[in-house]
Amino acid sequence: MGDGIRRKITVVLTHVFLMAGAMITLLPFVWMILTSLKDAGEIVQMPPTFFPSVWHFDNYLKAFAAAPFGQYFINTLFVTIVGTILTVFITILTAFGFSRLRFPGRDVIFSILLATLMIPGEMLIITNFVTVSKLGWVDTREALIFPWIANVFYIYLLRQFFMQMPDALYYAAKVDACSDWRYLWKIMVPNNRHAISTIAILNAIGCWNAFLWPLIVTNSESKRVLSIGLVRFQTEAGTHFELLMAASAILVVPMIILYLLLRNQIISGVTRSGIKG
Amino acid sequence: MKLKSILVSILGAGLFLALAVVAPVSAEPVTVEFWHAMSGGLQDALVALTDEFNATNGQDITVELVNQGGYGDLSKKLMASVAADTLPDMAQVYNNWITGYLDSVVALDDLVATNFDNYDDILESYRNEGAEYGPIYTIGFNKSIQIFFYNKTQFAELGLEVPTTWEELEAAGKVALEATGKPIVGYDDLFGLFQQYVQQNGSGFVVDGKIEFNSPEGLEALTFILNLYKNGYARLAGEDVYLSGPFGNGDVLAYVGSSAGAAYIQPKDFEYGAAPLPKGPVKGSVPQAGTNLALFAQDAAKQTAAWEYIKFLTSADATVEWAIATGYLPVRTSGFESATYQAFMEENEVAQAAYAQVGDQYFEPVFNNSYDIRSLISTEIETAILEEKTPEDAMNTIVEKVQALLDN
Amino acid sequence: MINKNSWKGYFYILPALIVVSVFTIYPLLRAFLMSFYTKYHFASDTVLAYGLDNYTYVFRDDVFQKALRNTSLFVLFVVPISVGLSLILAVLMNSKIRFRSFYQTVYFLPYVTSIVAVGIVWSWIFHSRYGLINYVLSLFGIPAVQWLNSPKTALITLIIFSIWKSLAFNIIIFLAGLQNINPQYYDAARVDGTPKWRVFTRITIPLLSPMIAYAFVMELINSFKVYTEVFALFGGKPGPANSAITLVYYIYNKFYGSWNFGVASAAAVILFVIILFFTLIQLQISKRNVHF
Incomplete structure (x- = not known):
């Protein structure tokens, strides 16, 4: 009896806590959508209005007309898909190398990789641009994809997951004369697919939103990506927030869809297959 | 035999004539790459002016506009391009950007002296700004x-x-x-x-x-x-x-x-x-405030072509068209005094206020x-x-x- | 498990090693060298003099000192609170409660929402006259706080905002980790009637420890590198009267603003050494406490 009430109170408190957080978290997102439907005057008004006094759905048409978003969309999609596939592949290989295999200098090399995260990235842009131009990659998709396919953040993350797999499993596989390569793809990868999906979505979002590097290495409209289109609404004298938010909202939709798709893949069904030790 | 040689000579003469007609007008097609940071309505106005130039320059010059984001992005990109030796033919710049690579900027003194329409008509403080490093390195463009x-x-x-x-x-x-x-x-x-x-x-x-x-x-x-x-x-x-x-x-x-x-x-x-x-x-x-135009092209043909474009952009007609479309100011006194801009100013208090104090402006x-x-x-x-x-x-x-x- | 085919490991890490060497380690080494250039001609890439001047300049610069102090305080608060809070939220969201897929989706959204939108909304939330927080405070009779206007509060505001901003990433990581735990552990605990708190400390924490260690290290590195948050919250400025300037803000300003590559690189090297020091400590701690 007392136990039941206490449980109910815990559940209610949990919901209150999560709901309060969810509201603060949701607010910027909702705000972005609502702002995209206001007119310019209403946006700067203080105190702000929550709902638009007049709903300007035409902002979306205006935003679309401002740049060749169709072409940008195809480019972004291509770069994101190819980039993410390559990144996930390299992350899996490298994480496996650093977690399951032994070779001289392994820990030193891993530490060096970790250390590369500790320098602010924008400092590297000029040198990288020179490298890319020496490779003849200026204004090509190669420049948008290849410099980013080895991401230490993800390698480290997946290594943590791979390390958790019980050693016994590895030796059992060895006894069965299962090669490292087969072991990786038949056992490690399927058993860590939620981690790998998580990495895929984080990387896809990173590719999708990248701005400065794509701008620096491309010149022609046929190579440019969506995030560059957003600059169209910002000038040094002022910003068309309603159009910027409309374009940002459009930009976000594919990522949310991707998340919902992968989330179901991550959560449902796999819970029972955990074989962690 | 005879007939053939007559034919050849007729054809040859025809070809010669055709070439003679065409040659002075179009030497070689030249493209000029221009990096800018104009977005939104500003970009539309720049595109309109550039289209006009491309259609009417009569010398087969094509200016290709490349938007490089905001000023900060453009500045970074120019810096990276200096390092990689991939500068465009010309760009919008603030004078303080180019201090690190003045050697890569074309000094404009000769061009201004020999091939420019009444340089003294450009507002004095813009001329001073353009020549602040000694030679004329930049020409005022989108000024406020x-x-x-x-x-x-x-x-x-x-x-x-x-x-x-x-x-x-x-x-x-x-x-x-x-x-x-x-x-x-x-x-x-x-x-x-x-x-x-x-x-x-x-x-x-x-x-x-x-x-x-x-x-x-x-x-x-x-x-x-x-x-x-x-x-x-x-x-x-x-x-x-x-x-x-x-x-x-x-x-x-x-x-x-x-x-x-x-x-x-x-x-x-x-x-x-x-x-x-x-x-x-x-x-x-x-x-x-506002940026200026800088010329980087080292190739003679491109230099000449880009200069034609700069002359066009800073001409009285174009600078007035630009100013009316964007709210920037004409860079020429004759622009301010033109009938078109005066008519525009009647209706536009900002332009009036700007004009009233251009004599007091400094860079x-x-x-x-x-x-x-x-x-x-x-x-x-x-x-x-x-x-x-x-x-x-x-x-x-x-x-x-x-x-x-x-x-x- | 020393493998006799020890060379085989290189085959797995080689692709990543090549890419990282070319696009990260090489420019990093250049930045390191650059920190010793005292006279440098950028356009022709010629160095006229080497020395330690950039380091002495940085150490004497009171803007740098302020940036260092701000960043240290920032890290001190953001790292533990952010990791702790996201751990709790992730565990709650992963428990068998209703609307959990709703919560999981909502808490993920900040990760994809435009940073400009996020910045605008939060500068409204913190607005001294029209903001949400001061409105709520006024209901309790608390006078308006100058969250974004006063040099005294700007850093606190930045910390609150950044904790919020970092939650999404950590929650994603923890949820991935929680999904990896075999539910049989929990089933067993339920049969035994183990109290929830003990389940949390004895099962969840140890089994999640690799992800917790990961989150700590990443949060530490990212917090030392805080920049975008400053930019978004204060509209491109480092707070009122420089009061929320951070190390990376200082570095980028020197690099792309003043074009002082030597000083920027020297500051970046100092930042690197600081982060490295704390990361090594953290890795030592996690070596002892992480259960693989």
Whole structure:
């Protein structure tokens, strides 16, 4: 009896806590959508209005007309898909190398990789641009994809997951004369697919939103990506927030869809297959 | 045999004729790559002008516009391109960007002397800016000036005139504060605020790498500024970032900001006006802003072609068309005086206010560590306002820190 | 498990090693060298003099000192609070409660929402006159706080905002980790009637420890590199009167603003050494406490 009430109170408190957080978290997102439907005057008004006094759905048409978003969309999609596939592949290989295999200098090399995260990235842009131009990659998709396919953040993350797999499993596989390569793809990868999906979505979002590097290495409209289109609404004298938010909202939709798709893949069904030790 | 040779010679003559007709008009097709940072309506206006040039230059020159994001992005990209030796043929630049790679910029003196329409017609302060490193490295393009934007409706209700001097500004501030509880003015650019008031009071700022603003006149100017804030006649942009927001919202009665920002003011239930900045006891002094055109092309044909385009963009007709479409200012006196622009100005207070003070405008010269000095002074002025420092204290700190940067 | 085919490991890490060497380690080494250039001609890439001047300049610069102090305080608060809070939220969201897929989706959204939108909304939430927080405070009779206007509060505001901003990433990581735990552990605990708190400390924490260690290290590195948050919250400025300037803000300003590559690189090297020091400590701690 007392136990039941206490449980109910815990559940209610949990919901209150999560709901309060969810509201603060949701607010910027909702705000972005609502702002995209206001007119310019209403946006700067203080105190702000929550709902638009007049709903300007035409902002979306205006935003679309401002740049060749169709072409940008195809480019972004291509770069994101190819980039993410390559990144996930390299992350899996490298994480496996650093977690399951032994070779001289392994820990030193891993530490060096970790250390590369500790320098602010924008400092590297000029040198990288020179490298890319020496490779003849200026204004090509190669420049948008290849410099980013080895991401230490993800390698480290997946290594943590791979390390958790019980050693016994590895030796059992060895006894069965299962090669490292087969072991990786038949056992490690399927058993860590939620981690790998998580990495895929984080990387896809990173590719999708990248701005400065794509701008620096491309010149022609046929190579440019969506995030560059957003600059169209910002000038040094002022910003068309309603159009910027409309374009940002459009930009976000594919990522949310991707998340919902992968989330179901991550959560449902796999819970029972955990074989962690 | 005979027939054949006759045919050949006829064909040959025909070909020769055809070539003779075509040759002087089109030498070789040339493309010019122009990197810019104009977005939105500004970009539309630039595209329209460029299309016009491409269609009418009669020399097979094609200018390709490449948008490189905002000014900050363009500056980074140019820097990276210097390192990789992949500069475009020309670009929009601020003069302080090119200090690191002046060798890569084409000096324009010969072109200006031999192949330019009346260079003295370009506004004097733009010419001075273009030649600040000695040779002419840049030509003014999208130029703006600071303007006093004010709430016409509320000024009328309070019976206030637009202040034209420091005293009038202070007096109007008192009236406005007592009647509405609101500050009368704000400044988007605190460095510009300090520099313009120092100069308006007859003092030099930083001349030939030497501090001159620590004069009695400079201190007087700083005292005047700090008192405006202390008395509540002026406010900082603070959390609102730009004053056009609180101004449109009616929280401040006027503000001093770039003429280029006029299109972004959103007045809530009032009419706004534009006027020249109040003048100081000694003279008027108004900061100009906006980028210039720089030529990088090393290839002779491209250089000539790009120069044709620069001539076109800065011609009286084009600069007026550009100014009317964007709110920037014509770069030529004849542009301001043209019938088209005069007609436009009748209807446009911002343009009137700009024109009224172009004689007082100055450019911010580049000197050793001037970027750092600019942000340092902004910060120190803001600190002095927030912490209500005495003008003497504030001045001593500024002088000491600026001197250290100048010496470095 | 020393493998006799020890060379085989290189085959797995080689692709990543090549890419990282070319696009990260090489420019990093250049930045390191650049920190010793005292006279440098950028356009022709010629160095006229080497020395330690950039380091002495940085150490004497009071803007750098302020940036260092701000960043240290920032890290001190953001790292533990952010990791702790996201751990709690992730565990709650992963428990068998209703609307959990709703919560999981909502808490993920900040990760994809435009940073400009996020910055605008939060500067409204913190607005001294029209903001949500001061409105709520006024209901309790608390006078308006100058969250974004006062040099005294700007850093606190930045910390609150950044904690919020970092939650999404950590929650994603923890949820991935929680999904990896075999539910049989929990089933067993339920049969035994183990109290919830003990389940949390004895099962969840140890089994999640690799992800917790990961989150700590990443949060530490990212917090030392805080920059975008400053930019978004204060509209491109480092807070009122420089009061929220951070190390990376300082570095980028020196690099792309003043074009002082030597000073920027020297500051970046110092930042690197600081982060490295704390990361090594953290890795030592996690070596002892992480259960693989």
